[in-house]
Amino acid sequence: MRVYQFTEQPYYPAWSDHNGSLRVNLPNARQDPKIAADLLHRYYDEWLVADEVGLDIMVNEHHATATCMSCTAIVALSVLARETKRARLLVLGYPIGLRPDPLRCAEELATIDVLSRGRLDMGFVKGVPYEFPVSNQNAVGVMERFWESHDFIIKAMTSHGEPFNWESEHFHYRHVNLWPRPYQNPHPPVWSTTGSRGNARVLGEKGYVMATLGTGFATRKLFDAYRAGYVSAGRQAPAADRFGYLGLVAVAANERAARARAEFIAGYVRTSGIVAPQFRNPPGYLSIEDNVRILRGEKRQRSGTRDGRFIDMHSASVQDLIDAAIMFCGTPDQVYAQIVDFCEYCGGMGNLVMMGHAGSLSHDDTVDNLTLFAKEVLPRLKEYKQPRAEAPAAA
Amino acid sequence: MNAAAEAPTSTVVVNGSRMELIDRGRGRPILFLHPHIGLDPSTPVLAMLAEGGRLIAPSHPGFGHSERPAGLTTVDDLAYFYLDLMDTLDLRDSLVIGVSLGAWIAAAIAVKSTARMARLVLGNPVGIKVGDRETRDILDIFAMVEGEFLEKSFADPAAGKRDYSTMTDDEVTVVARNRETAALYTWSPYMHDPKLKSRLHRIRIPTLVLWGAADRLVNETYGRAFCAALPNGTFETIAGAGHFLHIEQPKAFAARTLAFGGQMTD
Numbered sequence: 001m002r003v004y005q006f007t008e009q010p011y012y013p014a015w016s017d018h019n020g021s022l023r024v025n026l027p028n029a030r031q032d033p034k035i036a037a038d039l040l041h042r043y044y045d046e047w048l049v050a051d052e053v054g055l056d057i058m059v060n061e062h063h064a065t066a067t068c069m070s071c072t073a074i075v076a077l078s079v080l081a082r083e084t085k086r087a088r089l090l091v092l093g094y095p096i097g098l099r100p101d102p103l104r105c106a107e108e109l110a111t112i113d114v115l116s117r118g119r120l121d122m123g124f125v126k127g128v129p130y131e132f133p134v135s136n137q138n139a140v141g142v143m144e145r146f147w148e149s150h151d152f153i154i155k156a157m158t159s160h161g162e163p164f165n166w167e168s169e170h171f172h173y174r175h176v177n178l179w180p181r182p183y184q185n186p187h188p189p190v191w192s193t194t195g196s197r198g199n200a201r202v203l204g205e206k207g208y209v210m211a212t213l214g215t216g217f218a219t220r221k222l223f224d225a226y227r228a229g230y231v232s233a234g235r236q237a238p239a240a241d242r243f244g245y246l247g248l249v250a251v252a253a254n255e256r257a258a259r260a261r262a263e264f265i266a267g268y269v270r271t272s273g274i275v276a277p278q279f280r281n282p283p284g285y286l287s288i289e290d291n292v293r294i295l296r297g298e299k300r301q302r303s304g305t306r307d308g309r310f311i312d313m314h315s316a317s318v319q320d321l322i323d324a325a326i327m328f329c330g331t332p333d334q335v336y337a338q339i340v341d342f343c344e345y346c347g348g349m350g351n352l353v354m355m356g357h358a359g360s361l362s363h364d365d366t367v368d369n370l371t372l373f374a375k376e377v378l379p380r381l382k383e384y385k386q387p388r389a390e391a392p393a394a395a
Numbered sequence: 396m397n398a399a400a401e402a403p404t405s406t407v408v409v410n411g412s413r414m415e416l417i418d419r420g421r422g423r424p425i426l427f428l429h430p431h432i433g434l435d436p437s438t439p440v441l442a443m444l445a446e447g448g449r450l451i452a453p454s455h456p457g458f459g460h461s462e463r464p465a466g467l468t469t470v471d472d473l474a475y476f477y478l479d480l481m482d483t484l485d486l487r488d489s490l491v492i493g494v495s496l497g498a499w500i501a502a503a504i505a506v507k508s509t510a511r512m513a514r515l516v517l518g519n520p521v522g523i524k525v526g527d528r529e530t531r532d533i534l535d536i537f538a539m540v541e542g543e544f545l546e547k548s549f550a551d552p553a554a555g556k557r558d559y560s561t562m563t564d565d566e567v568t569v570v571a572r573n574r575e576t577a578a579l580y581t582w583s584p585y586m587h588d589p590k591l592k593s594r595l596h597r598i599r600i601p602t603l604v605l606w607g608a609a610d611r612l613v614n615e616t617y618g619r620a621f622c623a624a625l626p627n628g629t630f631e632t633i634a635g636a637g638h639f640l641h642i643e644q645p646k647a648f649a650a651r652t653l654a655f656g657g658q659m660t661d
Contacts, residue, residue: 133537133538138579138583140575140576140578140579140582141579169466277540278538278539278543279538282537283537283574283575283582284575284579288571288572291571291574291575292571295567295570295571296559296560296567297559
């Protein structure tokens with residue numbers, strides 16, 4: 001198993017006074033650039049610790065939000081490509097559904113891959129709903145634009161002869177010729193995320209790494225949809241390395257200390273959804289069927305415990321989060337057992353995206369969390385033999 | 396929704412796409428182009444308009460139950476589509492009426508060709524840029540919860556309220572579909588075509604701009620600027636109506652529209 005250390009680089013000092021929205025319309029007067037600078041440097045220091053102790057690294061980006069100061073993943077990747085020595089660098093994701101210029105995306109990512117000497121994992125996502133109003137991209141038809149952007153980036157990274165031409169529905173280029181070309185051949189591994197079975201199947205058909213976030217014990221059906229797509233392309237069942245999962249991790253020498261740490265880390269799930277209601281559901285982002293359910297006042301439930309109890313992320317206790325496999329928390333033995341239990345449930349899950357820092361967890365706690373995990377849990381996870389579930393016959 | 400008062404809908408195929416439309420009454424053609432909230436077949440103004448001629452009220456491609464041809468993604472595309480629809484139905488000397496997005500579509504048709512039109516009525520039209528680059532002429536309807544939208548767009552917000560719990564699945568599906576299709580056409584540039592204003596001089600037929608005076612989505616200055624760009628435009632207001640004046644003041648809207656249309660030469 002690989003474990004990627006992830007933080008959203010939060011500006012948590014603004015979390016206490018937000019008038020119901022941490023995203024889109026929270027005035028940036030609530031941020032002190034000097035505090036932001038201190039926090040950013042601290043977060044990079046912690047990623048360097050992750051590199052030193054044997055963890056891989058994940059970065060992401062969000063826009064117009066106090067939850068995540070990484071507003072362009074390329075900045076984080078650039079810093080880390082140069083400053084880290086060995087960690088793989090996963091961007092999950094690069095929101096190409098929000099991007100008007102996939103040529104620029106391809107150039108940036110190829111350069112990062114070269115600079116890091118082939119350590120880039122390239123995760124493409126469509127972007128979260130509330131960032132369509134920010135980017136002004138239309139959420140209607142976003143998946144078509146996403147796939148055209150993806151197709152273009154892969155074509156640009158794998159074309160090494162004459163410059164090529166691209167004239168299609170969404171993007172138009174002449175003389176496409178990527179310099180530098182990617183370090184990895186034919187291109188950095190592609191990842192994506194999804195919460196829908198339809199998209200999971202498509203990712204399976206393509207054989208890309210699929211990660212899910214916040215899906216708890218509703219994950220297996222997504223993985224099975226992926227498996228069905230994967231074998232439909234004439235392959236054997238996918239190995240565990242095709243699957244990723246984002247889990248919050250709080251580990252400490254004793255359970256009490258781990259739970260205390262977990263309360264800070266849970267700040268991520270408790271704040272992530274704080275956004276003014278008018279920005280939560282731009283037209284076209286969700287399907288017509290989902291919107292019918294929303295108009296009828298039916299709630300969308302994603303995160304479940306093993307026994308089918310749904311968890312409200314805003315109000316979930318640490319125990320709820322552990323029960324729903326949103327968080328792995330406890331002593332190294334407990335955390336190892338929880339992760340293995342989840343992998344068994346998934347039928348194999350070979351990439352843990354570990355949120356080992358979130359919210360207002362302190363620097364010392366973060367370093368201890370990462371170091372202890374790397375020392376006591378990671379070696380055992382590397383030894384652990386993953387199951388390899390077959391594709392379900394009827395999925 | 397009162398099913399008994401609903402006009403029966405029929406279909407017409409335009410360029411291979413199936414369109415849902417209301418076709419009632421007899422006489423001169425009256426083409427009604429609905430706003431972005433769609434067409435409620437039971438809305439009283441339809442029967443009133445049908446007293447003045449043959450009313451044809453389609454659901455735009457992607458709205459209601461109308462198909463949307465692949466690649467039809469802009470108001471400009473819609474305008475060409477409606478020119479084809481008017482050819483298909485062989486409409487002549489039509490009175491063309493549009494409200495809000497429908498008025499934008501009507502204007503986008505008319506700058507291309509008025510060959511099948513005699514007169515044009517634009518109710519609270521959108522579609523042009525009036526203010527400076529940092530002024531949003533039209534409030535962002537996609538950044539409002541429904542309560543705020545109703546408050547801004549109706550003189551009496553109760554007039555636009557819908558109870559989704561009592562509507563059929565099909566009716567709620569149409570609401571969701573209308574919202575998505577509206578965003579397809581109007582998301583960016585938001586609610587306008589930067590080219591349209593400079594083309595409005597091509598609309599030489601008599602045009603009535605009717606303005607629901609209580610509109611708080613877009614103000615009267617905008618409506619007057621729209622009218623001023625038309626060579627043969629007349630501006631009138633209707634009291635007690637907001638952005639959707641055909642819903643809030645159907646009698647006044649139909650009477651003023653038909654009176655204006657009645658000056659058509661046969």
